[in-house]
Amino acid sequence: xxxxxxxxxxxxxxxxxxxxxxxxxxxxxxxxxxxxxxxxxxxxxxxxxxxxxxxxxxxxxxxxxxxxxxxxxxxxxxxxxxxxxxxxxxxxxxxxxxxxxxxxxxxxxxxxxxxxxxxxxxxxxxxxxxxxxxxxxxxxxxxxxxxxxxxxxxxxxxxxxxxxxxxxxxxxxxxxxxxxxxxxxxxxxxxxxxxxxxxxxxxxxxxxxxxxxxxxxxxxxxxxxxxxxxxxxxxxxxxxxxxxxxxxxxxxxxxxxxxxxxxxxxxxxxxxxxxxxxxxxxxxxxxxxxxxxxxxxxxxxxxxxxxxxxxxxxxxxxxxxxxxxxxxxxxxxxxxxxxxxxxxxxxxxxxxxxxxxxxxxxxxxxxxxxxxxxxxxxxxxxxxxxxxxxxxxxxxxxxxxxxxxxxxxxxxxxxxxxxxxxxxxxxxxxxxxxxxxxxxxxxxxxxxxxxxxxxxxxxxxxxxx
Amino acid sequence: xxxxxxxxxxxxxxxxxxxxxxxxxxxxxxxxxxxxxxxxxxxxxxxxxxxxxxxxxxxxxxxxxxxxxxxxxxxxxxxxxxxxxxxxxxxxxxxxxxxxxxxxxxxxxxxxxxxxxxxxxxxxxxxxxxxxxxxxxxxxxxxxxxxxxxxxxxxxxxxxxxxxxxxxxxxxxxxxxxxxxxxxxxxxxxxxxxxxxxxxx
Ligand code: SF4
Numbered sequence: 001x002x003x004x005x006x007x008x009x010x011x012x013x014x015x016x017x018x019x020x021x022x023x024x025x026x027x028x029x030x031x032x033x034x035x036x037x038x039x040x041x042x043x044x045x046x047x048x049x050x051x052x053x054x055x056x057x058x059x060x061x062x063x064x065x066x067x068x069x070x071x072x073x074x075x076x077x078x079x080x081x082x083x084x085x086x087x088x089x090x091x092x093x094x095x096x097x098x099x100x101x102x103x104x105x106x107x108x109x110x111x112x113x114x115x116x117x118x119x120x121x122x123x124x125x126x127x128x129x130x131x132x133x134x135x136x137x138x139x140x141x142x143x144x145x146x147x148x149x150x151x152x153x154x155x156x157x158x159x160x161x162x163x164x165x166x167x168x169x170x171x172x173x174x175x176x177x178x179x180x181x182x183x184x185x186x187x188x189x190x191x192x193x194x195x196x197x198x199x200x201x202x203x204x205x206x207x208x209x210x211x212x213x214x215x216x217x218x219x220x221x222x223x224x225x226x227x228x229x230x231x232x233x234x235x236x237x238x239x240x241x242x243x244x245x246x247x248x249x250x251x252x253x254x255x256x257x258x259x260x261x262x263x264x265x266x267x268x269x270x271x272x273x274x275x276x277x278x279x280x281x282x283x284x285x286x287x288x289x290x291x292x293x294x295x296x297x298x299x300x301x302x303x304x305x306x307x308x309x310x311x312x313x314x315x316x317x318x319x320x321x322x323x324x325x326x327x328x329x330x331x332x333x334x335x336x337x338x339x340x341x342x343x344x345x346x347x348x349x350x351x352x353x354x355x356x357x358x359x360x361x362x363x364x365x366x367x368x369x370x371x372x373x374x375x376x377x378x379x380x381x382x383x384x385x386x387x388x389x390x391x392x393x394x395x396x397x398x399x400x401x402x403x404x405x406x407x408x409x410x411x412x413x414x415x416x417x418x419x420x421x422x423x424x425x426x427x428x429x430x431x432x433x434x435x436x437x438x439x440x441x442x443x444x445x446x447x448x449x450x451x452x453x454x455x456x457x458x459x460x461x462x463x464x465x
Numbered sequence: 466x467x468x469x470x471x472x473x474x475x476x477x478x479x480x481x482x483x484x485x486x487x488x489x490x491x492x493x494x495x496x497x498x499x500x501x502x503x504x505x506x507x508x509x510x511x512x513x514x515x516x517x518x519x520x521x522x523x524x525x526x527x528x529x530x531x532x533x534x535x536x537x538x539x540x541x542x543x544x545x546x547x548x549x550x551x552x553x554x555x556x557x558x559x560x561x562x563x564x565x566x567x568x569x570x571x572x573x574x575x576x577x578x579x580x581x582x583x584x585x586x587x588x589x590x591x592x593x594x595x596x597x598x599x600x601x602x603x604x605x606x607x608x609x610x611x612x613x614x615x616x617x618x619x620x621x622x623x624x625x626x627x628x629x630x631x632x633x634x635x636x637x638x639x640x641x642x643x644x645x646x647x648x649x650x651x652x653x654x655x656x657x658x659x660x661x662x663x664x665x666x
Contacts, residue, residue, distance in 0.1 A: 015645050015652045019635070021626035024645055026652045028659070036545065038501035047639070052649070064499060078499035085501045122658060129544035129568055143568055145546035147575035147638070155642040157649055161626070193486060194538045197567060227541070229567050255662040291486050291541075311537075311585060315485040408495045408543075429490045429542055436494070436513035 002266020004165045005121070005234055006200045009140045009263060013123045015157055022159045028122035029139075030152045031108045032059040032095065034086040035410070036127030040149035041089040051093045052156045058117060059090045060098040062107045064410045067373050067400035070100055079411065093153070106376020106402045109133040109221065109344035113213070114378050116246025119256070120235035121263035125152050130344050130426065132223040135232030136216035137239050138263065140200070143224060163200045163229055164272035170207035172279035177461035179354065180215035181346060181424070181444035183207065185285040185295045187219075187277060188226040193293045196228025199272070202265065203233050207279040213242040214350040221345045222426050225292040234264040284460055286331050287428045287442040289319030294428075295442070298459045301328050322430055323439050324418075331441070331457045338421040339370040339452035340433070341397075341445045343407040346424035347375030351445040352383050355424075356391045358449035358463050364396035365455025371398045371413065373405040395453065409434025422451035471634035472577060475559035475605040477531030480521050481592045487535065488542035489569065493551040495543075506547055507554030522555065526599040534592055535562035537585070540569025549573050559605045561612055561621060563588050574627050577636050579607055587619035607631050 003011075015024040030053075037059070044050070051057060064079040074080040083100070090097040098104040104111060109130055112118040120138035124131060127149040134141035148158055168187060188195075201223050208216065216233045223231025233239075240257055243249050250256035283297035294316070296302055304327045308316050320327065325334075341347070341355050352374065364370045372392050374380035380402055383389060389399045406413040407425040414434025415421055421433055421440050428440040441457065450460040497509045511522050521527050533552065539562045540548060549572050560573065560580040573580050583591065594614050595601065604613040607628050611618045630636040653659050 012656060013652065015648050018626075018641050020630045020641070021624075024642055026649065026656070028656065035498050039503055039546075042502070053653075076499070081501060082499060119658060127544060129542065143544045145544050145549075145568060145572035145575065147546060147572065151575075151639050151642055154639060155645070155649060156653070157642045157645065159638045159642060161624075193541060194564065197538075197564065224568075227538070227566065250658065250662050252662045256658070259657045259662065291488075312485070314483075318484065408490075410495045410499060427488075427490070427542060429488045431494055431513045432490050434496070436516055 001270045002268040004202060004265040004269045004271065005138055005232060005263055006140055006163060006165050006202070006230070009121055009123060018159055020159070022161055025123060025158050025160050027125045027152050027156055027158055028056065029112070029117055029124045030057045030156070031112055031124070031126035032057060032149070033063060033108045033128065034061045034082045035063040036146050037089065037149055038082065038085040039146050040153055041093065043150045044153055049154045051095060051153050054094045056156060057095045057153070058098070059086060059095050060105055060108055060111055061086060061100055063404045063408065065100055065403040066411045067403045067405045067413060070401055076412070103377050103381070106378065107344045107347060107404055110348060110375035110379065113137065113217065114246070114376060116243055116248035119243060120239060120260040125158060129224045130221050132231045133217050133221040133344055135220040135223065135230055136213055138232055138235035138260065140230050140232065142230060164198055165202055166196070166199045166273040166275060167202045167204055167271045169205035169274065169276045170203065170279055171205045171276060172207060173210065174207055174279050174282060177284060177446070177464050178282055179444040179446060180211060180218035182282050182285040184219045184222040185287065185292065185442065186282045188222065188293045189285070189295045190277065191226055191275065193225060193291045194227045196223065196226040199228050201226065201228040201231040203231060208233055209236070212350060213238055214348045217348070218345055222292065225426060235260045284444065284447055286447065286457060288323060288325055288331055289316070290322055290428055290430050292426065292428060292442060294319055296331065298332055301330055302326070304328055332459060334457045335420070336368060336422045336451050336456060337419040338415060339368055339448050340406045340421055340423040340425065341371065341448050342373030342375065342405055343425035344375060345426040346445045347373060347379065349379050349382050351424065352379070352388050355445040355449040356388045358446050358460060359395040359397065359453060360391050362395055362453040364452045368452055368455055370396060370452040371400060371406060373400045374402050377402045397452065406433055408432060422448045422457065424448045469634045469637035469640065470577070472579060472631040473608050475532060475579060476602060477558065478529060478600060479532040479534050479595045479603045480527040480530035481534045481595050482521055483536060483592065485537045486541055487539050489540055489545050489548035490542055492540070492548040493545065498545060498547055503547065503550040503554070506551035510551040510555045529556065531556055531558045532603050532605055533557045533560050534588065534595060535560060536588065537563040539565050541566035544568045546572045549576055549578055553578060561591070561605060574636060575638055579605065579623065579631055581605060581612065581621040581623045583612060583619050583621050591619060
């Protein structure tokens with residue numbers, strides 16, 4: 001029996017078995033941001049410890065940065081304090097910081113790949129749950145909490161439980177107007193938000209193989225929303241073509257490719273579970289509830305309570321009440337107040353291109369506030385070089401600076417009251433977008449653009465064909 | 466190993482937080498993450514849920530509780546350790562639930578907060594018992610893998626590793642990881658990417 005990429009990487013990164021039965025795992029790349037790190041650096045100071053491998057540690061700012069007025073000091077005093085903290089911490093502990101005035105700044109999961117830091121076969125950790133994004137390159141990438149950020153800073157290691165591997169094979173192909181976001185929303189809808197607990201997800205099959213690396217990032221990004229600790233795609237030529245020529249790409253590229261190829265799952269690898277999904281079954285997918293698994297195809301009716309097991313009905317009823325939707329209704333035609341295009345799920349160049357195709361020559365509907373927030377300064381510059389910002393601005397979208405923005409609303413970009421937001425981000429939790437009663441519909445960036453110009457949830461296929 | 470203490474059981478009254486998939490955005494809304502310490506998070510735990518009224522954390526009968534009873538997938542979503550930090554600052558020292566999201570669970574272990582799983586049926590029993598007599602004392606017994614309440618006891622599951630760590634008082638992961646010493650450098654040196662693929666892996 002062969003081995004999976006996850007098991008190969010696990011074995012090669014194992015420092016030792018801990019008395020607890022966990023594995024002490026070496027971490028090849030540690031990405032740090034301003035929100036989950038200040039307490040970790042403080043814990044190092046309290047114990048008199050240094051950063052073990054500053055050369056494997058990189059920091060940026062993304063969660064709290066304003067995307068409109070970026071002059072320092074920031075208007076928000078608390079955000080400014082966090083900026084000062086990460087500047088002091090990275091300088092004291094000698095870690096590179098891609099700060100707000102650096103062309104390489106952006107959402108941590110967008111810039112790691114852009115810089116060529118994210119590579120196949122590597123273990124990666126970051127104090128952010130969407131670290132699974134980096135799995136698009138065949139890396140094993142863990143989202144961790146602050147105490148574990150401290151552990152990685154001090155030892156370049158994590159104490160981890162072994163994971164099982166579920167191979168999710170998406171066969172066939174996607175039709176026009178169906179995107180990577182629809183694929184992952186569909187998968188989570190099938191397997192549930194709990195389905196991945198204890199597993200790493202390996203995405204495979206012709207649909208995944210045909211995807212660009214940016215699309216694979218969208219899929220891997222939301223693994224955590226399905227409960228899986230990591231998600232990955234085996235590396236291939238698409239992966240290598242993306243990495244080649246980036247600032248941190250290996251100099252001896254051929255040798256690197258040789259090792260990367262050796263790390264991919266063997267053809268006869270042993271999986272704990274295999275799930276097959278037919279690409280033809282995936283339509284434009286939109287969430288209607290308060291977990292990312294509560295989604296439907298745009299032309300389908302919302303579920304009836306009776307479709308659920310008894311135990312689930314309470315949560316489902318809670319979702320209907322919160323969202324103010326009814327069982328059996330359709331989402332198409334539902335008025336939206338806000339449209340948000342951005343985040344580490346869908347804030348990359350290819351996402352903006354697809355959204356711009358829909359926005360081109362159209363106008364944002366009256367009464368809709370529409371925002372485009374590039375995932376990084378590099379994405380922003382590349383989009384501007386193609387004139388995408390002009391398309392968006394002419395249509396009436398606001399064109400912003402790079403950051404997390406309304407994905408979690410730690411800056412001033414927030415929903416107000418009960419506003420309903422069509423969003424390309426990854427979480428539709430109650431209150432996620434800044435208003436305790438605000439409502440989020442997750443969908444692909446092209447679908448968000450379609451909602452913005454229609455003023456209501458709309459099938460993007462009617463606008464791109 | 467500094468920072469670690471023996472946690473063989475947690476005793477105290479409990480608070481019942483009903484509902485599945487309670488995510489960390491609800492436990493501590495993102496706006497309170499704009500802080501460089503964990504100090505004042507306890508004041509804002511479940512703030513937006515509580516603003517809607519009728520939240521167990523505001524009920525008189527649950528004040529002083531140190532054990533939180535939860536349904537399935539508690540702590541899903543964001544990796545923010547601010548969530549268990551806020552809960553423990555409010556007074557929670559142990560969690561008993563049908564299931565926990567993994568990052569939340571890992572954060573709790575790193576902080577010395579045991580999370581034990583019980584079946585959905587037993588959870589109904591426990592919740593009903595606590596709701597009818599909230600003053601009663603529960604014992605979350607890690608050694609016996611049981612949760613005891615006034616009316617009896619239910620089986621509670623905790624993996625061998627964490628259980629041993631709590632009982633022996635060595636749940637401080639950093640201390641253990643540091644103990645590996647030179648082995649960390651040796652593992653790193655064996656990975657081809659750490660030396661620019663200069664030698665074949
Ligand atoms: S864009 Fe959203 S999900 Fe991604 S790192 Fe930022 S806050 Fe987290």
